[in-house]
Amino acid sequence: MLPKALKEKRVRRGTNRGTSMPQLKPRKLTRDVMAKMSPKQRAETARSISCGETMLEAHWVWFDASMADVIDDLTTNNWDHVFVINHEGAPQGRIHAVDVLKIIARKKVNRDIAWMHGIPAQQLVNLPPITVKQETPLLKAGALMLTHDLNQIGVVNKDGALVGVVGHHTMARHMPKFIL
Numbered sequence: 001m002l003p004k005a006l007k008e009k010r011v012r013r014g015t016n017r018g019t020s021m022p023q024l025k026p027r028k029l030t031r032d033v034m035a036k037m038s039p040k041q042r043a044e045t046a047r048s049i050s051c052g053e054t055m056l057e058a059h060w061v062w063f064d065a066s067m068a069d070v071i072d073d074l075t076t077n078n079w080d081h082v083f084v085i086n087h088e089g090a091p092q093g094r095i096h097a098v099d100v101l102k103i104i105a106r107k108k109v110n111r112d113i114a115w116m117h118g119i120p121a122q123q124l125v126n127l128p129p130i131t132v133k134q135e136t137p138l139l140k141a142g143a144l145m146l147t148h149d150l151n152q153i154g155v156v157n158k159d160g161a162l163v164g165v166v167g168h169h170t171m172a173r174h175m176p177k178f179i180l
Contacts, residue, residue, distance in 0.1 A: 046175065051141050052134030054174050055155045055164030060085050061121050063092050067103075068116040070095055070124065083129065083154055084121045089161030091154050093125025100124065131156045134163065142171045 034042065060083040061070055073082055074097050084092045103124070131154040132141045145153050145168065152167035 047137055047139060049138045049174060050134060051132050051136045051138055051155045051164075051166045054138055054170050055134070055166050056170065058083055058154060058162050058165040060091075060162060061095075063087075063120065063122040065121045066117045067100070067119040067121065067124060070121050071100060071116065074100065081152070082121075083162055083165075084125050085162050088159075091129045091131060091156065091162045092122060093127060094129050094154070095121060095124045099126070129154050131162075132166070133158070138166065138171065138174060141166050142175075145171075 029045070037045065059073070059077070059079045059081065061073055063084050063086050065084075070082060073079065079097070081094055081096045083094050086092055130144060130148055130150065132144065134155055134157055136155075141153055141155075145151070152165050154162050155164040155166060157163045
């Protein structure tokens with residue numbers, strides 16, 4: 001069993017889903033600032049933008065949440081994936097909505113939801129997550145996403161806890177100003 005303080009933390013954290021993740025202070029890179037930079041300065045600035053400056057809030061569930069809870073989170077919030085985290089906040093894996101649908105489709109005899117309550121989210125994870133640190137350059141995270149054919153990648157702090165996520169949409173929002 002978990003200590004009482006940790007149980008209280010889990011309940012409190014589970015009910016505060018809308019809280020924002022800690023984020024590094026983003027730089028103000030307006031058109032005027034960019035126009036005054038030389039091409040070399042623009043390239044250096046593009047390489048120095050970190051994942052911590054640009055990350056978004058991650059979607060997550062506890063490792064012992066049931067499959068029914070995962071499906072409920074995916075459908076009510078219109079998410080396509082969730083990260084599974086342990087009691088310390090470290091990511092254990094990622095569950096994609098398509099993977100959940102494949103599991104349900106294999107259950108041909110009995111499609112009621114009673115069996116879903118007995119399967120913990122940890123069992124739905126098939127690969128460990130690929131993560132980057134907050135200080136990792138955004139371009140490096142983009143290269144990892146392309147290499148591993150991922151849409152998003154988790155961002156962890158120095159303790160290894162999930163603090164956010166960067167994805168193709170993050171790259172598309174922050175990188176074009178350096179190219180154009």
